[in-house]
Amino acid sequence: MPETSSRHTESSLLRKWLEQYDEVRSQTLNLVEPLSPEDQMVQSMPDASPAKWHIAHTTWFFETFILTPHMEGYAPFNARFGFLFNSYYKRLGGHPHRTIRGTLSRPTLDQVRLYRAHVDNSIHELLHCGASVEVLRLLELGLNHEQQHQELIxxxxxxxxxxxxxxxxxxxxxxxxxxxxxxxxxxxxxxxGGIHESGHDSCGFAFDNELPRHYTYINPFRIASRLVTNKEYLAFMADGGYSRAELWLSDAWDHVCENGWTAPLYWEQAGNDWTQFTCRGMLPLNPAEPVCHVSFYEADAFARWAGARLPHRVRMGGCRRFHREHRQNIRESAGKRKLSSQAACPGSTTG
Amino acid sequence: MPETSSRHTESSLLRKWLEQYDEVRSQTLNLVEPLSPEDQMVQSMPDASPAKWHIAHTTWFFETFILTPHMEGYAPFNARFGFLFNSYYKRLGGHPHRTIRGTLSRPTLDQVRLYRAHVDNSIHELLHCGASVEVLRLLELGLNHEQQHQELIxxxxxxxxxxxxxxxxxxxxxxxxxxxxxxxxxxxxxxxGGIHESGHDSCGFAFDNELPRHYTYINPFRIASRLVTNKEYLAFMADGGYSRAELWLSDAWDHVCENGWTAPLYWEQAGNDWTQFTCRGMLPLNPAEPVCHVSFYEADAFARWAGARLPHRVRMGGCRRFHREHRQNIRESAGKRKLSSQAACPGSTTG
Amino acid sequence: MPETSSRHTESSLLRKWLEQYDEVRSQTLNLVEPLSPEDQMVQSMPDASPAKWHIAHTTWFFETFILTPHMEGYAPFNARFGFLFNSYYKRLGGHPHRTIRGTLSRPTLDQVRLYRAHVDNSIHELLHCGASVEVLRLLELGLNHEQQHQELIxxxxxxxxxxxxxxxxxxxxxxxxxxxxxxxxxxxxxxxGGIHESGHDSCGFAFDNELPRHYTYINPFRIASRLVTNKEYLAFMADGGYSRAELWLSDAWDHVCENGWTAPLYWEQAGNDWTQFTCRGMLPLNPAEPVCHVSFYEADAFARWAGARLPHRVRMGGCRRFHREHRQNIRESAGKRKLSSQAACPGSTTG
Amino acid sequence: MPETSSRHTESSLLRKWLEQYDEVRSQTLNLVEPLSPEDQMVQSMPDASPAKWHIAHTTWFFETFILTPHMEGYAPFNARFGFLFNSYYKRLGGHPHRTIRGTLSRPTLDQVRLYRAHVDNSIHELLHCGASVEVLRLLELGLNHEQQHQELIxxxxxxxxxxxxxxxxxxxxxxxxxxxxxxxxxxxxxxxGGIHESGHDSCGFAFDNELPRHYTYINPFRIASRLVTNKEYLAFMADGGYSRAELWLSDAWDHVCENGWTAPLYWEQAGNDWTQFTCRGMLPLNPAEPVCHVSFYEADAFARWAGARLPHRVRMGGCRRFHREHRQNIRESAGKRKLSSQAACPGSTTG
Structure with missing residues (x-):
């Protein structure tokens, strides 16, 4: 994203910011394009949110943190939305309990899209008159926040x-x-092994929990050259992975028994074969793809079975570049970030 | 509703049945007319269902019990709907858990309305060729079933x-x-007091749990001439009704304390006055109207406070005609049936 | 129990009352005789209470309702026991949440037995000086209350x-x-069929919910001549009783599936045979005995399977005398009362 | 504890081990000495265990891991205890659900103490004949395990x-x-800051999760010279600590509201003063003592209020020696370990 340097930045820079803004904002709408108003209402569990809520909440962010405090004479689109679409910022004065997001048929999707348009217009208007460094900092934060919610959608x-x-x-x-x-x-x-710099370096955007830059010590280690595949996970299952208590943490085994786990989330047996629920519906499981949507408990049990263990987060950082080059076979975005931090890397050992 | 007398009834009779059918079915659509597709998705608690589910389930009834078994060559509109819109008839092979009705964005409302139209057309087609007494019996049952769901909507x-x-x-x-x-x-x-006939008499429709006609003995009693009013209930509240343990059943008192009850459901204090949530939004509480949406626990506590007790169901039946004549001031349908069987009738005593 | 006639009853009558009191009170101690202090601590579910709590609570009754209000100068054994051993009489000022009864290691069993002795001595002392009709009424109530708790123990x-x-x-x-x-x-x-008197008649003790004496109308009916046997219930099970949804109420079927019911509570398969947990440990199931510890749902499913239905309570009253004469083969007290009101009487029909 | 060097160690070494064994084992019994059999039954929440269970489970450890595999001809004291007193070692074949530990009135406390005596005698017998390095390693592990449970008792x-x-x-x-x-x-x-060795060094006992010895990098930091006192925590409370959403994590604030937190666990207001539940009953709160039994959420909110933050675990390790010298005013053992890792150190900052 563009650099921000002076109190009132030049118009060419602001144009770049607005292009960036429009691109991120329209990407959100692209993501919900295949969804009906009814689809955008569904909250399938307390930890998930309806798509309509996501597109309203990301708009709320720009209104609450930029327009209201920084645009003179700005009036909120709707006085109740400040409460309705707050996620969990208690100091802003409360929000609906997160379990009822799926019951908010009002405001309608149409109203939420008008809300988006209103806020987008106001952001354009604000930036056309110049913008302080603080506003641009908040804009960048808001766009990164919106990209997080794109993943959640x-x-x-x-x-x-x-x-x-x-x-x-x-x-x-x-x-x-x-x-x-x-x-x-x-x-x-x-x-x-050796001293390793961790945390975000100075150039570009970072969330506050990626800072400050600091040193860590990594002990020497070996790590697998690629992610665990579905084929390898099927071998674990065929070897009784889900019925051997000794492979699991004690808590994990209680989970396996109480919930009747026999395969990863989104897997379903069809005759002798396995299928997997994807963004394109149920598809045959591709044995060559990385295993996806396994919980920490499952990844840990797999690693124990494979005679290895899960990498620490800090080591994952150290070899992230390596993996990035080997991810060309990953075709689906949902759950990928989770996968990269949770997948078992068989045989990883410390020296 | 029309009488059914011979195996294949005459066309004039069938016409009357179809008129009845069309009237009930269109009344359901009238009820959901003010609701958007999003509104028709909401399930606000496990015991409630989305409006879309109601209009699909009532259609499922006619398809499952009339068209599939009685119309030659009838093919279900959609093979999955038999499972999706079954409510709790386990012998028909299962149904989604009732708590997830609010997540069914698919089928869409449009598809459900096509489903209704398809079944309506098929019912017309079936009846145009004559209908057995059994089909007419099921039709009558289906229409009464649909009217129950109209109340639920x-x-x-x-x-x-x-x-x-x-x-x-x-x-x-x-x-x-x-x-x-x-x-x-x-x-x-x-x-x-005296012997009293109970259960449905022979003419007209009855649900199976309203039969058979049988005798009961009612001991002599007195009952209030009208329902309890909001004004009377406010007097109970002003007299500490919700903070005096001795007025409540022991279980009820636990409920009051654990849930912080201080007024009936749908009541909200606005300054010194009370408002009530209605089908037309929040409105000032009308003191002359019957109190509504009180639980059994609240009705029982009120009655104890008033020095009376709740009427038995059988007595309610005995004096229902009486109340019917005094209900002219009741303007809102939701919850009325519940009210009539739960409201406290102050001063009722047995001889 | 003895009759109470005048304000200050004669000493011979009071002696009889004290004999009665001693008999009931010592019967409670007989029941807990086989139990260690640890056994008397166990609360295995929220609806059950530890034996120690039962013997304290029954004592609390006499102290709270007789000694404190009616014995001049009586000081409670322990000022905290009024709160600790109240069950659910909210108007007396609260009680511990019933789920924590099993954590009350203090007061110790020894202290609770001293409490019993103290109250017993005081009751003797009070009655030696004569007793009002009201005190004798409360004494009778307390003894019946204690007998209820004997069943619960x-x-x-x-x-x-x-x-x-x-x-x-x-x-x-x-x-x-x-x-x-x-x-x-x-x-x-x-x-x-015919008019039938119900409720307790005037002589002897009755709880308040057994009064007043009133008329009911019983329609003509047939009822089985004896209770359902284990052998008959085994036939229901062998015929797939627990796996046929059509035999169960819809709610019941959810219970069967969610809890994995395959047999009544306290039954356990041992090889090809069934054993039953009794007050004397696990014993072989006697096929000739009445089936015991079945829930309403199970009794209802059995009755449907047998082509019959469960008797109404009022009919059970009508034929209770009949059953009493056929109960000679019932050897164990626990759960019997429940059985008699819940057991399926195959083939019972109304005329 | 004594060093273990050869396969069959000398008798003087074994004597030292047995002394150590007797000392730890009798310390456990000393801890339960003030408790009645009833006290030793109580399980006040799922995460806690009855004292009787602790003294049985620590005995189970020595029987299961030492006597059964390593003592020829050893017969378990009771064949069912292997299941009953297993905590969560699934590979050993299951255990009762941990929530029912408080219902196990049988075996009685007397039987559990006989179990302890039997195992103690057998351990003595085993060691009198010499012991392998493996047995001594397990003995050391068992004694450390027992000391953990002493804290839990x-x-x-x-x-x-x-x-x-x-x-x-x-x-x-x-x-x-x-x-x-x-x-x-x-x-x-x-x-x-600098590279720091972490994990247990080679001499003496360590649990497996304290190994291996490895390097970490600690960034420069400042930490408070002593633990937070009750007086400082009272200042946080007086300043509205429990009613200011902005001081708490979002999840934490939900906890505060849902559970009505207004003070740390075990604190109770008595008039204007605060009292604290201790192992000697309710005592006045000593303002000079370290605050105790605060949750992570409370410690975090306190630190935010104080303009500081909580120390990382690794830094706590770094300055543990320092604190050890300042703990002379800590007089009560329960909760101390928790305190030292959770207490807020006001003003700690990284350079």
């Missing part, structure tokens, strides 16, 4: 459609059958 | 809109300010 | 020992192997 | 007695009134 709608017995596809028009090519052979990558 | 949407912090009105266009006239003075009506 | 300790994986026997010394004789053949007893 | 009985409305004292005989002297003034201790 996909994650949440996937779960919403999974709960529906009809198992509709979120993007059914985009189906593309991919040949199940083999994953590359697994190798071990060695990393030397 | 109103009850459920009222609660759905109450949960929404915006408190929208279900029928906002129909607001009509009514003068708060005084209720008639309360008198005591005496009933002699 | 047995019911609750049975459940407490069932939850313990060791399945200890409550009265292990009293084991007596009974020959599994056949139950008498089932016949149908016809009862004419 | 005190923690759990404190909570058990707190739940009891009588609030009994665990060690009432040991009351000693301490003058409320002032805490030393708070200063800031600076620590340089």
């Amino acid at each position: 996909v994650t949440d709608i996937k779960h919403a459609f999974w709960v529906n017995p009809l198992r509709p596809g979120y993007q059914p028009g985009q189906v593309r059958i991919v040949e199940a090519s083999a994953a590359p052979p697994l190798a071990w990558c060695c990393f030397d | 109103v009850t459920d949407i009222k609660h759905a809109f109450w949960v929404n912090p915006l408190r929208p009105g279900y029928q906002p266009g129909q607001v009509r300010i009514v003068e708060a006239s005084a209720a008639p003075p309360l008198a005591w009506c005496c009933f002699d | 047995v019911t609750d300790i049975k459940h407490a020992f069932w939850v313990n994986p060791l399945r200890p026997g409550y009265q292990p010394g009293q084991v007596r192997i009974v020959e599994a004789s056949a139950a008498p053949p089932l016949a149908w007893c016809c009862f004419d | 005190v923690t759990d009985i404190k909570h058990a007695f707190w739940v009891n409305p009588l609030r009994p004292g665990y060690q009432p005989g040991q009351v000693r009134i301490v003058e409320a002297s002032a805490a030393p003034p708070l200063a800031w201790c600076c620590f340089d």
Whole structure:
């Protein structure tokens, strides 16, 4: 994103910011494009939110933190929305209990889109008159915040459609059958220990919990050269993975028994084969793809079975660049971030 | 409703049945007319259902019990709807857990309305070729079943809109300010004891749990000449009704304390006055109207406070005709049936 | 129990009352005799109470309702016990939440027994000086109340020992192997309809909910000549009783599925045979005995399977005398009362 | 504890081990000495265990991991205890659900003490014949395991007695009134950053999660010279600490509101003063003592209020020696370990 340097930045810079703003904001609307107003109402569990709520809440952010305090004479689009679409900022004065987000049929989707348009127009108007460094900082924060919610929209709608017995596809028009090519052979990558810089470096945006830049010490370790594949996970299952108490943490085993776990979330057996719920509906499981939507408990049990253990987060950071180059076979965005931090890397050991 | 007498009834009779059918079915659509597709998705608690589910489930009834078994060559509109819109008839093979009715964005409202139209057309087609007594019996049952769900649509949407912090009105266009006239003075009506016939008599429709006709013995009693008014209930509240343990059943008192009850459901204090959530939004409480939406626990506590007790159901039956003549001041349908069986009739005593 | 006639009754009458008092009170202690202080601490579910609590609470009754208001100069044994051993009389000022009764290691069992002795002595002292009709009425109520809790002691300790994986026997010394004789053949007893007097008649003690004496009308009916046997219930199970949704109420079927019910409470399969947890530990199931510890849902499903239905309570009253004469084969007190009101009487029909 | 060097260690070494064993084992019995059999039954919440369970489970450890596999001809004291007193080692074949530990009146306390004596005798017998390095390693592990449970016995009985409305004292005989002297003034201790060795060093016992020895990097920081006092925490409360949403994490604030938190666990207001539940019953709060039994949420809110933040665990390790020298004013063991890792150190900052 563009650099911010002076109190009132030049118009060319502001134009770039507005382009960026429009791009992020329209990407959100692109994501909900395949969804009906009814689809955008669904809250399938307390931890998920309806798509309509996401598009309202991300708008609330710009109104609450930029327009209201920084635009002279700005009047909120609707006096109740400040309460309705606050997520959890208690100091702003409360919000509906998060479990009832799925019951908010009013405001309607149309009203929420008018709210978006109103706020977008006001942001344009504000920036056309110049903007302080603080406003640009908040704008950048708001856009990154909105991108987080874009991920949640996909994650949440996937779960919403999974709960529906009809198992509709979120993007059914985009189906593309991919040949199940083999994953590359697994190798071990060695990393030397040593002092390592962690946290965000100074250039570009960072959330506050990515700062400050600091040192950590990483002990020498080896890590798998790629993510665990569905095929490898199926081998764990075939070897009784879900019925051998000794592979699981004690708490995890209680979960397995109480919830009758026999496979990862979104997997379903169809005859002898396995299928997987995706954004394009139920599809055959591709054995070459990375295993996805496993919980920490499952990843941990898999790693124990494989004679390895899960990498620490700090090591994941150290070898993230490596993985980035090997992710060309990952085609679906939902759950990927989770996967990269939770997947079991078989055979990882410390020196 | 028309009488059914021979195996294949005459066309004039069938015409009357179809008129009846069309009238009940269109009344359901009239009820959801003020609601958006989003409104028809809301399930505000496990015991309530979304309006869309109601209009689908009542259609499912006609398809499942009439068209599929009795219309030759009938193919279900959608093979999955038999499961989706079954309420709790386990012998028909399962249904979604009732708590997830509010997540079913698919089928869409449009699809559900096509489903209704398809079934309506098929019912017309079936009856145009004549109908057996059994089909007409099921038709009558289905229409009464649909009328039950019409009551639920109103009850459920009222609660759905109450949960929404915006408190929208279900029928906002129909607001009509009514003068708060005084209720008639309360008198005591005496009933002699004796053998009393109970259950439905032979003419017209009855649900199976209203049969068979049988005798009961009613001991002599007195009952109030009208329902308890909001004004009388306010007197109970002003006298510490919700803070005096001795007025409540032990279980009830636990409920009062754990849930912080201080007034009936849908009541809200506005300054010194009370308002009440209605199908037309929040309105001032009319002191002359019957108190509404009180739980059994509250009715029982009120009756104890008033030195009376709640009437047995069988006595309510005995004096229902009486009350019917005094209900001219009742203007809102939701919750009325509940009220008539739960309201405290002060001073009722057995001889 | 003795009659009470004048304000200050004669000493011979009071002696009889004291004998009665001593008999009931010592019967309670007899019931807990086989139990260690630890056994008397167990609360295996919120609806059950520890034996120690029962023996304290029954004592609390006499102290609270007789000694404190009616004995001049009486000082409570312990000022905190009024709160600790109140069950649910809110107007007396609160009580511990019923779910924590099992955590009250203090007062100790020894202290509770001293409490009993203190109250017993005081009751003797009070009655030696004469007693008003009101005191005798309360004494009679207290003794009947204590007998109710005697039943609960047995019911609750049975459940407490069932939850313990060791399945200890409550009265292990009293084991007596009974020959599994056949139950008498089932016949149908016809009862004419008509007006029937219900509620307690004037002589002897009655709880307030057994009054007043009133008329009811019973329609003519037939009822089975004896209770359903274990053998008959086993036939229901062998015929797939627990896996056929059509035999169960819809709510009941949800219970069956969610809790994995396959047999009545306290039954356990041992190889091909069934055993039953009793007050003397696990014993072979006697096919000739009445089935016991079935829930309403199970009794209802059994009755439907048998082509019959459950008797109304009022009919049970009508034929109670009949059953009393056929209960000679019932050897265990726990759960019997429940059984008699819930057991399915196959083939009962109304005329 | 003594060093273990050869396969069959010398008798003087074994004697030292047995002394150590006897000392730890008898310390456990000393801890339960003030408790009646009933007290040792109480489980006041799912995360706590009855004292009787602790003394049985620690015995189970020695039987399961030492006697059964390593002592020829050893027969378990009771075949069911292996299941009954397993805590969560699933691979050993299951255990009772942890929520029912408080219902296990059988085995009795007497039987559990016989179990202890039997295992103690067998351990003595085993070691008198020499012991392998593996047996001594397990013995050391078992003794450390038992010391962990000694802490839990005190923690759990404190909570058990707190739940009891009588609030009994665990060690009432040991009351000693301490003058409320002032805490030393708070200063800031600076620590340089750098590579730091973490994990247990090679000599002496360590649990497996304290290994292996590894390097970490600690950034420079300052930390308070002593723990937060009750007086400082009272200032936070007086300044509206529990009613200012902005001081709390969002989740924390939900907890505060839903549970009505207004003070730390075990605190109770008595008029204008505060009292605190201790192992000697309710005592006046000593303002000079470290605040105790605050949750992470409370510690975090306090730190935010104080303009500081909570120390990372690794920094706590770094300055543990420092604190150890300043703990002379800590007089009560329960909760101390928790305190040291959770207490807010006002003003700690990273360089």
